[in-house]
Amino acid sequence: MISPARSSARRIAALLAGILLLAPAATGCGHRTGSGPAEGEATVITALDYYTDQAEHAQWGDLLTACGRTVGVRVEQTSVPGASLIPKVLQQASSRTLPDLLMLDNPDLQQIARTGALTPLGSYGIDAEGFASGIASAGTYQGKLYGLAPNVSTVALIYNKDMLDEAGLDAPRTWDELKTAAAALTRPGRYGMAVDANATFEGAWQFLPFLWSNGGDEGQLDTPQAAQALQLWADLVNSGSMSKSVLNWTQADLHDQFVAGRTAMMINGPWRVPALELDPDLHWGVAPVPVPRLGQTPVTPLGGEVWTVPQNPSKARQEKAARVLACLNSPASMLTLAQEHHTVPSRSSVAAQHAGENPSTAAFAGSVAAARSRTERLGVEWPRAATGIYTAIQSALTGEQTPEEAFKHAQQTATGR
Template identity: 30%
Template structure:
């Protein structure tokens, strides 16, 4: 994501005084654009203009920040006692645990709540109450360079062994990154989770009730990555722990990558550079993975300033079908509502997103409802690359991450 545009926040008090019916709502949002032309500030400005025409007593001030900054910015505002009315960010559980957020029930109409895709509504819950309102979603597919595959006489892999064999053939042809494995600090938790799921494991077990990071399945997955991909020189010249997702995507768009896990944004990047690509479900041990990784970003509403009625009315507008569709189409993201998903699943203009939409119902999300997840995610980003290097120990790294998770769970 790029640096935000229009970053001025209105930091004064909300509203126009006790004798006025006029209300000013502040929204802090993340930027999904990659240039000034498609900054999220432009999206929100247009949406707010429509809303304010019909609600002359409500002003909505939107401040957009890059993904590198937005969560930190909101945290600083909350710590300073100056919480925004709404924040569209990456996590919500810590704020919910501190009783700082309105629940969805306190804000949204029944029809808006019912329209959320079931797995996202559930993922937004803490102790059975929904505080995180899903805002945007994506899933992952395996992207492969059709030109490089054709030159090597390859077909898209369905199993790990086929993926490794394809990578070896691409390496023999001089491809720089046969399989790009970004386990660097930017988004290692995503690449890791996709691989863990493809090996029959994941971050949690027992239907998500507890962490299972050091499970036998996860150890086997990372051991395979270490021995059969990284150890055989099939992941390129940059150590996985030093390779970030953005750099891996850029390399794919430049024709230097044979395969990598990607989300919908990569389609546009590759197409702009003329790269012909295919997309298939992530290979697994014995066949294509049945469960994909899903990611959702969240809308939250803070109680500090009140205004539940006005916030709820504005969010009902935000989640109107046409607005969800407009946002999803602008940024190649998947809608979080059933009504918009139904439209995109059949509309000709959305056919490129259809493979990702098909993966969505079976996707598994990060355990974002746990207040410990932020700590665990940061630890994964920092340590997971060390599990696959020469001399690294998947067993030791995963055991250390499990210990970190359990300490975070207990509040230590």
């Protein structure tokens, strides 16, 4: 998902200088509130995340170190596997041993904030001014901001330029254009289109742009809008323009199919850009996810991790952790992360700057402006809806049920009626 780590004293020094220069522009950066203990009483804080990949761990470690220096603390970073993070956090919350700075995947913030384990960022003078509304929503629980994401991601349509050029096609903008293009690009050994339709939250994530852009609602799945979106996927499979194997493919599998020339188009995210760039003979482009009707703006799901400040007996450490969090969300930090991870800066003005300098991320940046958090509508009930969505996808694409029947059953299962 990320480029190799480039850890060096020179890079850290340059990053630190940039953060010091730009930090005043970051909302909440450098603010002190209340009458807490003196700054010198907290010299070390702890941070917990799930960046276990060696390169990713090092990149975040560099940034945490640099931000720690700006506020006069040493940050001790611990990384655990993604599947272990929430169980560990819940255990630490019950034993009151939470870290000073905690990273959470944005759909998990609601669950942890509900336990009372997190502190509102407004207590430290930090707000979400300048962030897209969906990003602010991802860090909010019951009207209070508990987390901020320095960078985010979403999905778009990635296509093979040579294949589309050979067929005389432009990147499809609407559902009808998508079906036409997928059919024209399909030939023996190659499908025109690919999505991740597997029976996991990843499959539900990939379907959301089609559901939401058609006016569908994850809280009420048995609607014509939801059925129409799923019918699009079913039509692509039934016509032979999309492989039935999408029922088992992950987003990594989509990438492999694309680079091998076995699919001309796919839905995927900016984390695939580094690997796509490794092949100089692969000519690819990125366009927004096609929408039902021309002129509409796609509504895509928001990915990314938020940083939070847990409850802690030491107010001095809480305040230092909050200042490190604000530094992580400064323009300089956002640009560093976006360049290393090929993601989108969370501040709208910084995202526009980055997109102008990196055309391969422009479509993702444009979609982030209208992107939605998965928990925005349902909060902690989102996982139940996601399960209903991917179960319905499986039923419809295997032909076991029509899209209408599949979503009617999903709604009945989710509500118990």
